[in-house]
Amino acid sequence: MTMSSSLRREVTHFQPRLAIDEAMTPPASWYTWPDFFERERETVFAQNWQFACPLDKVRENGQYVRVDVQGETYVILRDENGDMRGFHNVCRHHAAQLVVGEGCAEELVCPYHGWTYGLDGVLKSAPQMGAMKGFKRMRFALPPVEVEVWGPLVFFHPGTPERPFAESFADLGPRLNAFGSAALMHVTRRRYPMNCNWKVFVDNYLDGGYHIAHLHRGLASQLSMDSYATQVFDMHSVQTCASNATPKNSEGHDFKERIGRGSIYAFLYPNFMINRYGPIMDTNWVLPIDATHCEVVFDYWFPAKEGAEAERFIEQSLAASDRVQQEDIAISESVQRGLRSRSYNTGRYAPALEIAMHHFHRLLSSDLTEV
Ligand SMILES: [Fe+2]
Structure with a gap:
């Protein structure tokens, strides 16, 4: 399908060649228009792993x-x-x-x-x-x-596929294997329907930890935010953060135990995330439903699931994860409402932090503009 002139105008409103400190974020139409959603179906979701x-x-x-x-x-x-x-x-x-x-x-x-x-x-x-x-x-x-x-x-x-999977995400295998990912067991799945465009949730994930100190206070107290780092690769990005060696936070959520020696957040373009927190892993699969709704499927993986100790650890980890997710849902839905406002069309990037988000938008721009 060829793009209508109005759709083309919105797609090219984002200028991928501009550096992050000059660039504007994609316009609100990317997150609200049904035509945009259809365009993604023919491009982004038809030609990526x-x-x-x-x-x-x-x-x-x-x-x-x-x-x-x-x-x-x-x-x-x-x-x-x-x-x-x-x-x-x-x-x-x-x-x-x-x-x-x-x-x-x-x-x-x-x-x-x-x-x-x-x-x-x-x-x-x-x-x-x-x-x-x-x-x-x-x-x-x-x-x-x-x-x-x-x-x-x-x-x-x-x-x-232009390239085999392992080649598209070449850096990632050894990095995740170093955490012993292959030996993990799938324990449970949770689904979170959300009133927002799928990219709003992805953007939130890719802000280089910018929102953590403001939105996830419990989580922030267990992370050493100074160590937060982002690297971008061809089709994926990796955010890492060391853990903070403080005792249990005051609300009783044992984030430290869950996070262990640090965390790694890997994003595989266009809609999949792999999170490693010390011994455990969760994956987030972002499924578009329509222009303004999506569903995020969380799968949880642990090194062991049998026995009282393992069950307690799993229960605690799931509670901590759910709390963070509820905070992310609320803010993503708030952003979606704001994107409909007459007052807003585009924003800016925090140049030192929102590197992976900018990378995501460049990849989208490349897929969407393809003839
Ligand atoms: Fe978050």
Whole structure:
């Protein structure tokens, strides 16, 4: 789809070549216009690596999960040979969705008219289609998508990847492995619906810790904010912060224990975050719903989940995480309301802090302006 002139004007309102200390932030239309949302669907979410699920969900042969991202639906599975595969989750007959949720199966059977696909995506049988002229079963395989397992996480690419996953995020693997990420177990998932554009939440995450001292007082007391640092790479950015060796904060939330020796916040463009706090990890998957709504899916990973001590630690960590998340939701929804105001169109960047946010907007600008 070619862009309308009004959409093009809004996309190019942000000037990616300007340095951070000169640049204006993207205009409010980026966060409010339905046309903008559609443009993202055709570009940002069609041509970048996407999170699929925790590896624990597709460990056994035949296990599958449905993954819905930005109006598209996919099925990610492990076939009978143990190989990971992914497909568009849409029947080639009349477009019904093949799988609902997750499960384990030997074949994918469409609930509408019984068209049956192998775990390799090939159409095995199509009841009563025999007499149709020119119908070649083999031409009706499910369109595949590329799948990549990375530590305890599964990703896929909805289009044609320019580079393998590991190359796109080259610096990140060793850094996360140093934390022992691959050995972590998936413990639980929480979903947070939010009344804001998905990029408002991402921007908040990428402000270089700017908001922590103001919005997350409990968290701030456990972080050594002077050590906060941001690095940007090709398709990702990394924020790091050392922990502060103070005792439990006055509100009884044991952030220190949760944070351990420090934290690392990795952002994988366009909508996935990996957070390491000492021994544990959580991932945040930001799913656009429409121009002014999104949902953030939190997955929590721990080194152990059995036993009273592990359970206590998990419970405390989840409570601390939820508190921070509620603060982030409230401010993100406040920003979304402000973006609708007649008084506001664009803002500025804090040049020493909001480096990863500026990087995010440059990547978006590049994807959005593509012909
Ligand atoms: Fe925050």
